[in-house]
Amino acid sequence: MKAVCWMGVNKLSVETVPDPKILNPRDAIVRITSTCICGSDLHLYDGFMPTMEQGDILGHEFMGEVVEVGPGIRPERLKVGDRVVVPFTIACGNCFFCQKQLWSCCDNSNPNYWMAEQLMGYSPSGLFGYTHMLGGYAGGQAQYARVPFADVGPLKLPAEIPDEKAVFLSDIFPTGYFGALNADVERGDTVAIWGCGPVGLFAILSAFMLGAERVIAIDKYPYRLQMARNGGAETINYEEVDDLIQLLKDMTGQIGPDRCIDAVGMEATGHTFPFLVDRAKQAVRMQFDRPNVLRQAIQACRKGGTVSVAGVYGGFIDKMPLGQFMNKGLALKGGQTHMMRYMQPLLQRIQNGDVDPSFVMTHRVPLDDAPRMYQVFRDKQDNCEKVVLDPWAESKAA
Amino acid sequence: MNLAAGIPSRNAARGRPPARGAQRWATVAGCGALAAYGLSRRSVAGVVIAASGGALALFAAGAKSLQQEPVARASIQVNSSPEKVFQFWRDFQNLPRFMNHLSSVSVMPDGRSRWTAVGPLGSHVSWDAEIVNERENQSISWRSLPGSDVTVDGSVDFRSATGGRGTVVTTIMRYDPPGGPMGAAIAKLLGKDPSFMMRHDLRRMKALLEAGEIPTVEGQPHGRRTLKAAVARVVNPDRPAPRVADIAETISADRRIS
Numbered sequence: 175m176k177a178v179c180w181m182g183v184n185k186l187s188v189e190t191v192p193d194p195k196i197l198n199p200r201d202a203i204v205r206i207t208s209t210c211i212c213g214s215d216l217h218l219y220d221g222f223m224p225t226m227e228q229g230d231i232l233g234h235e236f237m238g239e240v241v242e243v244g245p246g247i248r249p250e251r252l253k254v255g256d257r258v259v260v261p262f263t264i265a266c267g268n269c270f271f272c273q274k275q276l277w278s279c280c281d282n283s284n285p286n287y288w289m290a291e292q293l294m295g296y297s298p299s300g301l302f303g304y305t306h307m308l309g310g311y312a313g314g315q316a317q318y319a320r321v322p323f324a325d326v327g328p329l330k331l332p333a334e335i336p337d338e339k340a341v342f343l344s345d346i347f348p349t350g351y352f353g354a355l356n357a358d359v360e361r362g363d364t365v366a367i368w369g370c371g372p373v374g375l376f377a378i379l380s381a382f383m384l385g386a387e388r389v390i391a392i393d394k395y396p397y398r399l400q401m402a403r404n405g406g407a408e409t410i411n412y413e414e415v416d417d418l419i420q421l422l423k424d425m426t427g428q429i430g431p432d433r434c435i436d437a438v439g440m441e442a443t444g445h446t447f448p449f450l451v452d453r454a455k456q457a458v459r460m461q462f463d464r465p466n467v468l469r470q471a472i473q474a475c476r477k478g479g480t481v482s483v484a485g486v487y488g489g490f491i492d493k494m495p496l497g498q499f500m501n502k503g504l505a506l507k508g509g510q511t512h513m514m515r516y517m518q519p520l521l522q523r524i525q526n527g528d529v530d531p532s533f534v535m536t537h538r539v540p541l542d543d544a545p546r547m548y549q550v551f552r553d554k555q556d557n558c559e560k561v562v563l564d565p566w567a568e569s570k571a572a
Numbered sequence: 573m574n575l576a577a578g579i580p581s582r583n584a585a586r587g588r589p590p591a592r593g594a595q596r597w598a599t600v601a602g603c604g605a606l607a608a609y610g611l612s613r614r615s616v617a618g619v620v621i622a623a624s625g626g627a628l629a630l631f632a633a634g635a636k637s638l639q640q641e642p643v644a645r646a647s648i649q650v651n652s653s654p655e656k657v658f659q660f661w662r663d664f665q666n667l668p669r670f671m672n673h674l675s676s677v678s679v680m681p682d683g684r685s686r687w688t689a690v691g692p693l694g695s696h697v698s699w700d701a702e703i704v705n706e707r708e709n710q711s712i713s714w715r716s717l718p719g720s721d722v723t724v725d726g727s728v729d730f731r732s733a734t735g736g737r738g739t740v741v742t743t744i745m746r747y748d749p750p751g752g753p754m755g756a757a758i759a760k761l762l763g764k765d766p767s768f769m770m771r772h773d774l775r776r777m778k779a780l781l782e783a784g785e786i787p788t789v790e791g792q793p794h795g796r797r798t799l800k801a802a803v804a805r806v807v808n809p810d811r812p813a814p815r816v817a818d819i820a821e822t823i824s825a826d827r828r829i830s
Contacts, residue, residue: 179795191793198785229795246784266783270651270737282779285787288772300787312792320792323783 177231177316178544183221186545194320199246202324204260208337209236209314211561212345213371214486216552222440223488225289225307233315234262234302235344251325258328260321261513262345264300267326278510284309298510315544317565329517338532339524347531348516350376353484354384356507357433361385364426366474368467369437370398372534372560373484377435378405397557422474430476439485442467465491472499483508534560542569644766647742648774652781654730654739658709660781661728670776697722723748743770
């Protein structure tokens with residue numbers, strides 16, 4: 175089969191590799207019909223997440239048709255022919271964490287848990303195509319994928335929901351929703367959201383769903399700010415303002431946004447001195463993360479408010495404004511999304527016609543074009559917001 | 573809780589030389605004297621001698637791990653009742669399903685058991701063991717029979733976790749490592765710390781009991797690996813040594829140029 179392989183920093187190639195096999199009783203094999211490039215894949219592309227190895231298959235946002243199931247899967251849970259969307263987190267369903275519905279904290283899905291423990295103390299669940307530290311599972315930017323614990327994760331889809339409405343249930347829609355939920359959004363709140371990538375846009379949508387009255391979205395790319403405005407947000411181009419924190423206070427009568435969501439993560443950009451320091455330290459691998467957005471979110475948030483971290487971080491940060499966090503009485507929440515809690519309810523909203531997540535998709539291209547599209551997406555060319563890959567289409571470029 | 577007390581130790585009876593501690597302190601004293609001599613020289617060379625002597629003395633004083641008999645201990649919470657986990661352990665034939673280095677355990681009619689482990693470079697080591705103490709749903713301890721090639725004594729303890737959140741399983745094994753204390757030290761340098769390996773085993777047991785299978789990525793597809801990564805997999809000390817004929821094949825399969 176064809177698969178997008180990580181061959182080094184900034185180096186990807188579409189290779190022909192063997193088809194995946196059932197390796198454990200609760201595995202299933204999915205023939206992939208749609209698969210996406212995620213903003214967090216760019217952290218791998220740019221080489222900022224440790225424990226990647228040449229030859230790793232990327233991709234964690236995919237859906238398709240079940241073509242094979244292991245002997246441990248009961249047919250009422252999943253059978254050949256089912257059309258499913260697969261969550262990016264892998265969960266066993268039976269450990270303490272799964273039973274508390276903390277799916278992304280599953281204790282049994284990461285065979286390389288000890289690597290994650292070295293960096294993070296405890297290991298989160300395994301993920302598809304996202305470093306050896308987080309499982310080393312082959313990803314879904316391919317024609318087929320092996321799905322472990324397939325009786326827990328994959329969500330069966332009704333035939334009338336097309337791929338472009340369903341595929342974002344694999345990560346970014348629930349992740350944006352989880353970001354807004356973690357922000358404890360209450361009716362009437364003003365929510366500030368850093369980053370108008372796909373997760374940011376879904377966080378805007380979700381904040382309104384949860385009762386926010388105002389959403390202020392922050393980015394620097396005009397086309398992304400436009401998409402945020404289309405979603406009902408007020409926008410700030412941070413490159414055009416001197417003091418973002420003061421502006422947010424001025425916009426809210428000096429109270430500050432009630433809830434702040436970091437939908438950017440470890441590769442934040444900026445134009446201030448602390449950003450340049452972070453950039454330099456990250457370039458020489460003194461730190462994994464550039465935390466300027468997180469700092470701003472803590473600084474801007476109103477007293478007693480909530481800061482929610484939806485963006486991906488990998489390591490340790492400097493100059494955390496802990497005094498502000500403590501003295502303002504903030505709550506700080508984060509985490510990989512507990513996917514299986516939110517996929518079904520969000521699918522219901524799609525089915526009801528309340529939401530159509532396909533608005534984020536700007537590009538649908540053959541899998542062979544993936545290496546070029548990573549670069550286009552990373553460099554924000556061609557107004558690129560979300561790339562969906564078709565594993566079976568013939569590339570015109572080839 | 574003193575689990576170690578439950579392990580039958582015969583090493584004392586076996587007459588380990590009591591001079592180990594004295595030896596170490598003699599080394600510390602010797603190195604300290606070297607440092608003192610260096611300082612007395614009042615020259616650049618003297619400083620170097622003093623520094624290295626001091627460092628050696630510190631190393632010798634701290635190098636307790638070389639002196640202790642190897643004990644591996646680990647614990648884990650399992651989302652299952654003490655009764656179920658006890659029953660799973662009590663059938664020793666289950667142990668190779670999660671203990672990486674055991675290839676088989678067979679239980680003989682008299683209750684004794686024969687254990688076979690995969691040693692370095694794919695060699696096999698066998699020994700017979702007997703249960704010395706057993707409290708239903710609480711603990712089991714066993715020891716290898718006198719005259720075995722290797723000494724492996726172990727115990728496992730099962731306690732209810734707080735709030736009915738399953739069972740905390742704690743295991744301790746005391747053993748003579750291949751190559752003696754030096755072998756243990758080298759194994760530790762190579763990342764083969766016995767407690768780490770045991771924690772690994774317990775994680776596998778937890779997965780087996782909770783999820784019914786042990787997570788793996790062995791055998792999944794991937795693109796071309798680097799030569800270094802392919803070689804590292806072949807010389808992995810955790811696997812039996814491959815036959816020479818297989819090595820080239822394994823490396824090329826692992827790099828898999830398509």
